[in-house]
Amino acid sequence: MAGPTTAERGARQQESSGPSRARRLWPPRPRIRTIVILAVLVVVTGGAAGWLLYGSDWLRVETVSVSGTRVLTPAQVREAADVPVGEPLISVDTEAIESRLKKKLPRIDVIAADRSWPDGISLEVTERTPVLLVQNGEKYGEVDKDGVRFATISRAVKGVPLLELAVSRSGSSAASLRRFGEDRLVREAVRVAGRVPDAVTRDARRVTVRSFDDISLELSGGRTVAWGSAEKSAGKARALTALMKAAPDARHFDVSVPTAPAVSGS
Template sequence: MAGPTTAERQKLDSGPPRPARSRPRVPRPRTLILSLIALVLLGAGGVWLFYGSQWLRVERVTTSGTRILTPEEVREAAAAPVGAPLISVDTDALEDRLRKKLRRIDSVDVVRSWPHGIGLKVTERKPVLLIEKGGKFVEVDAKGVRFATVGHAPKGVPLLELRPDQENAAASLRRFDSHRLRRESVRVAGALPAAVARDTRVVKVRSYDSISLELSGGRTVAWGSSEKGRTKASTLTALMKAAPKARHFDVSVPTAPASSAS
């Protein structure tokens, strides 16, 4: 029996006939026009909803995180545009305004609370040191920022006593002026363990590397310079636990601490 002819073999190898490709349908001009009109109306409706309607406007301003400041002070300083479209509120401008007007504010986060609110989340500065000036007290935070002057010293915040060593005062102040020495004292106060900070009454500064602490109960701590603050803090905590009846501690060289009862 004869096999398939050459023409038949080529037909078999080529497989079933492929369907003809259909050309993409081009939308009619009328359909394009209607689609564009729908998009324009949708956009205009969105703009009106956010900017022109009365539904999404600022009606209330709330605050959180205040300790010393009052919510009323924060809201007044923020001056949020009540009645304005909520989407148009410049939150960055509100944050800058609050930090400039209220130096007690360390950071603030302004958030939109849809559909009608503005939230002011405040973090206040915490004093780590006090500077007495004219019978009042300047509060200084751990960053060295002087942020408030108060009439009464807050409890648990040590007072700075800046008294350069008279024998070496001239040489010390040439290298480290009083402003630099104050910064070093702030670094020391900021590095103190929480329990020690609460008991610290005075931070005494005689020179860059001669900083000491006066604690409650007549106890003292020779701290030295502000360098290696974390190590000194850990060493002091361990030293106080090991010698609970000691009255004088020395962590100026944290690798060789010392304590004494007198």
């Protein structure tokens, strides 16, 4: 009797290998009970985490720490921050705290309110630094490097020059005032004060503004510095430093043209 043909042998091999190959290609399906157990675990874990963050007494605000203050006191910052002590730490609105502090305490330049787990809020304060004082009667307004008048004090701060607006109502000074306005002239004086070398700032007594292009400094000992406008202030600062080293006994320094500085008096 003749054996199976080649086609018959191929068909038998395909039938015998088909199921095993399918089993290798398709992994077994997970059991329904396993899926249910995993789902229950997820729900229970999520509920426990939610209770821990919002319902338990372990993660509630108990302390408010303050750092970085110089003139302000930590007590002032805490009072203005009005942190909701006793509330869940996760629900505290730190952005609202920062906004509240900047509104109530203009002396604050930068404030960072952060959660300090497990039960605290930390407030890191950066205060504004005055570069000029504006006298108003017997009081002084502090002005920072951005031209912001942020506080009124009763005594002048040592090492911070007084701003004097000596703008005439006639002539070129009046034209400068009409063109730029008083606020712009104050900002220009602030720009100059912010560029004066530190060693000179300690000796500066007054910054006088007569026009946009005529700003001068009065130093201790009756010395004066003609600065000009606030333009090219970095070069003017370098020129002034060099002049003071070369002619320490001079009474008048002119850096209004930084490429051709001059001194006079001795």
